Amino acid sequence: MPAIAINRYPGLFYDLARGKHTFLSLSQPIMGAVIAIGALPSARVMTLGLLAATSGYFAVYSLNDILDHRVDRGSLDYGKADRDDNDIGVAVRKHPLAWGDLSLAVSVSWVAALGLLSFILAWLLAPACALAFAGCVSLEVIYCALRKVTWLKTVISGAMVSLGVLAGWLAVAPLDSRAVFLFLFLMLWEIFGRNLSNDLADVVSDRSVGIRTVAVTFGNRAAAKAILSGACVTVIFPLVLPLPWLSRAIAVAVGIPSMLLPALALAHEPTSEQAGAYFNRASYYPTLFLIALIPVLW
Numbered sequence: 001m002p003a004i005a006i007n008r009y010p011g012l013f014y015d016l017a018r019g020k021h022t023f024l025s026l027s028q029p030i031m032g033a034v035i036a037i038g039a040l041p042s043a044r045v046m047t048l049g050l051l052a053a054t055s056g057y058f059a060v061y062s063l064n065d066i067l068d069h070r071v072d073r074g075s076l077d078y079g080k081a082d083r084d085d086n087d088i089g090v091a092v093r094k095h096p097l098a099w100g101d102l103s104l105a106v107s108v109s110w111v112a113a114l115g116l117l118s119f120i121l122a123w124l125l126a127p128a129c130a131l132a133f134a135g136c137v138s139l140e141v142i143y144c145a146l147r148k149v150t151w152l153k154t155v156i157s158g159a160m161v162s163l164g165v166l167a168g169w170l171a172v173a174p175l176d177s178r179a180v181f182l183f184l185f186l187m188l189w190e191i192f193g194r195n196l197s198n199d200l201a202d203v204v205s206d207r208s209v210g211i212r213t214v215a216v217t218f219g220n221r222a223a224a225k226a227i228l229s230g231a232c233v234t235v236i237f238p239l240v241l242p243l244p245w246l247s248r249a250i251a252v253a254v255g256i257p258s259m260l261l262p263a264l265a266l267a268h269e270p271t272s273e274q275a276g277a278y279f280n281r282a283s284y285y286p287t288l289f290l291i292a293l294i295p296v297l298w
Contacts (some may be wrong), residue, residue: 011092012101013110016065017058025057026050027287028161028186029168034293035182035242036173048125049171053164056118056133060140060160062111065097067144069107072098075205125171132167136160151214157195158187178242185237186286192230193259193282196223197266200275224270227278231263238289243296250292258285 029049033041041049065072072095096102115137122130139160146153162183169179199206199213200223207216215223238251262278 008092008101012096015090015092015094015096016062016102016107016110017114018061019058021283022054022057022061024283024287025161025164026053027290028164029053029171031286031290031293032165032168032170032179032182033172034290034296035178036169038296040297041172045125045171048121049168052118052121052125052129052133053167055114055121056136056167057164059111059114059118060136062107062114063137063140064144065095066104066107066111067141068147069095069097069104071147071209071211074209075202122167122171128170129167132163132170136163136167139163146212148210148212151212151217153212154191154195154199154214158191161190161194162186181241185234185241188230188234188237189259189282189285192227192234193285194279196227196230197275197279197282200224200227200266200270201272201279203272203275220270220272224267224275227275228263228267231259231282234285235260238292243292246295247292250295251289254288254291255285258282258288 033045033049040046076095076098092101093099097104097107118133119130122133139156143153143156143160146156165182165186166175166179169175169182196214200215200220203213203215203220203223206213213223214226218226235252235255238248238255241248241251243251259282262281266274266278
């Protein structure tokens with residue numbers, strides 16, 4: 001194997017696991033843990049939790065590309081770019097398995113090793129935390145199986161992502177009614193912040209290979225209107241979260257530039273390019289939301 005190919009391997013695994021999205025996703029279990037106990041967890045919990053979450057998100061994002069690799073390979077023939085500048089954090093190129101840069105055997109081994117590591121670390125935190133990770137993997141498999149069946153799979157995606165915040169909660173405390181509101185908040189964000197907009201960005205290639213999404217089924221404008229409606233609900237939803245009023249106000253404030261304003265731009269111009277730009281901005285919302293938790297720690 002040429003040296004240049006070896007040098008590209010770390011970047012290819014990073015792209016298979018959508019590395020930047022993984023690191024942004026770490027905010028979700030942290031959010032769950034902080035709200036559950038109203039403080040930062042112990043050093044042990046933070047260390048194990050971050051290692052478990054990082055390996056777990058790497059595994060689940062990579063699993064998505066493995067389950068979809070045949071469809072992704074077909075999409076490449078219908079205009080799906082090898083390097084999409086609208087997608088944040090691409091080191092080499094998106095979907096390296098579909099492009100043949102990584103073999104299926106190597107990719108499966110990568111996911112299996114990371115998944116086992118994440119499960120063991122999560123179990124050391126709390127068995128319920130490990131079960132939440134297993135549930136996330138199961139929902140990912142179901143989501144990918146429904147790719148050509150129904151656009152309602154977006155609900156599965158929302159539930160899958162929301163399990164991350166519950167895993168963080170379960171690492172430090174039993175679930176209570178407050179966790180329901182947090183789960184719903186993250187579910188709204190995933191559906192209307194990332195899933196529908198990502199589908200709209202890929203509407204041409206998805207239509208060509210038979211993937212069922214809101215954009216494919218109802219059209220670009222309808223998808224953009226749904227995203228705007230969902231963004232409005234998501235941005236104001238923190239007002240009912242179990243947080244101090246200052247935290248709620250900050251959460252709403254950071255949601256306006258990260259979701260609401262780009263959603264308005266998307267509704268005005270419902271194109272794949274605008275959907276990609278909206279997706280990028282919305283992806284940062286949970287990380288920015290952590291700023292709103294600072295008053296909780298006072």
